[in-house]
Amino acid sequence: MSATVPIPRGAADVTRRWLQAVLGSDDATVVVEDVEISRIGTGQTGATFRITPRYASGEHGFPSTFVIKLPADDDGVRAGVTLGYLSEITFYRRAAEQTSVPTPRCFYSDITADGTDFALLLADLAPAIPGDQIAGCDTDAARQAVTALAGLHGPSWCDPRWLDLAVAMPKPGDVAAAGGLGEVARMAADITLGKVGARMDRRDRETFSEALGLVTPWLHAGTETGRFALMHGDYRLDNLMFDSTTNSVSVVDWQTLGIGLPARDLAYFTGTSLDPDTRAACEESLVEVYHRALLDYGVTGYTPETCWQDYRFGMVQAPLIIALGAAFATPTARGEEIFLVMLERSCRAIRDLGTLALIGATD
Structure with a gap:
């Protein structure tokens, strides 16, 4: 000080x-x-x-x-x-x-x-305004967001100097921390279901519970890819400021800074910030935009196919962060609505993309 x-x-x-x-x-x-x-x-x-x-x-x-x-x-x-x-x-x-x-x-x-x-x-970023998490965004705003995200991941891609950074989430290879977060995730899932489970679709409750039960092997499998970068951790519309006068976006709220498989951020954004039909229609093109931007920052040896696989795999980031927020944050009426919308969208994305089967294949 x-x-x-x-x-x-x-x-x-x-x-x-x-x-x-x-x-x-x-x-x-x-x-x-x-x-x-x-x-x-x-x-x-x-x-x-x-x-x-x-x-x-x-x-x-x-x-x-x-x-x-x-x-x-x-x-x-x-x-x-x-x-x-x-x-x-x-x-x-x-x-x-x-x-x-x-x-x-x-x-x-x-x-x-x-x-x-x-x-x-x-x-102050005014007149920029945050995205509307409940309403979601269109594909143009989504392209802005994933391009900006590459500006975080590309320059920090697999750079070991970031591994000593003080961050909020387990680092690659930290077995004890991954196990601890897995236990917390299961507890948070139970708390979240106790709060909002009655308002969730049965399929979403099942997907949510199964995903949160796989957090530890999911983290281990992400580490085994050897790919890591700085991660925002909570990369969604409420944490993005859009300025219509300059057609630009800025990223705020870095309290979930982490180091891990970069596409977790990408999956979390699309899985929570786009309605399911919009996501399904444009996600392949968004992943392509993100991948091309990474290459522009000098990332090499990362194929479009591997990027798509990482994106599918990374979708567990969504229910994980949602559960931690829903279980432990101060409850508000709007907050509960946000959690429910994000859970519905991300659980549908996990099913559409076959994410949980990927974790089983790598466990």
Whole structure:
């Protein structure tokens, strides 16, 4: 933690003096006269605010608005998601500038040793808006998303320097962690079914339970491919900001940063963010777009056929992340609807693609 720019405990600590210190105004290059703070988002695992500063006259080159991410207001929630906070800080400190994935510019990042206090000061992406997880997206938006995803995977493809990164999910080859996550996944599946199972189709309940029971061998089999890269982990519409004025997309919310089989991110996106009929009609072309983008980043020895196989195999990422969220996140009405929609879509995708049979074949 910086001795001169302390981590704000809450929004009340984000003062004009704090922002001025962060922006490095000791040499009077910028003077912040006042700040206006307003909460944005629902903040289930953290609190997010928009900062609107009033600068003194003169050229300074800083944004007219910022977004600051802070821990959840509830200390109990903070303690439960500290690894997620660390993952996001780690991404912006070590990975953001080493990849080509479009993300907001980071002006400040810090975290305490125990992870319960952290802060990220980011450029505000407005007028960009997040995708609508319940409504889903069309094929044009999906192409934007999978192309942006390749900007994360391609530059980090099979690069061993990332294997020491502090991440939220088990790393390739970590047998104990894979086994532990498998146990947690089965527990999360039971909790999730207890919460929303009555509203799920019987086939989806069966697919969901079977997939979550195979998490450990699925992780082992993914490691055995020898392919890995940095992963977002929760790559879906709610975590993508679309700007219609520039026809661009930016990726946010890096609390599930991981290292693993890259196509898990790709499968998770299509399996949760497209309605099943749209996905079935366009997924082969989306995988082709993603694969071509990887080659443009210098990935070699990765055939279209292997990419398609990885995509099919990776679809277990969807029910896994959904279960962890549904079981342990603070419940909300919209959150439950999102989980149900994502479960329906991803369970259908698992059946359509024969994913579970692939795990059995490699186990």
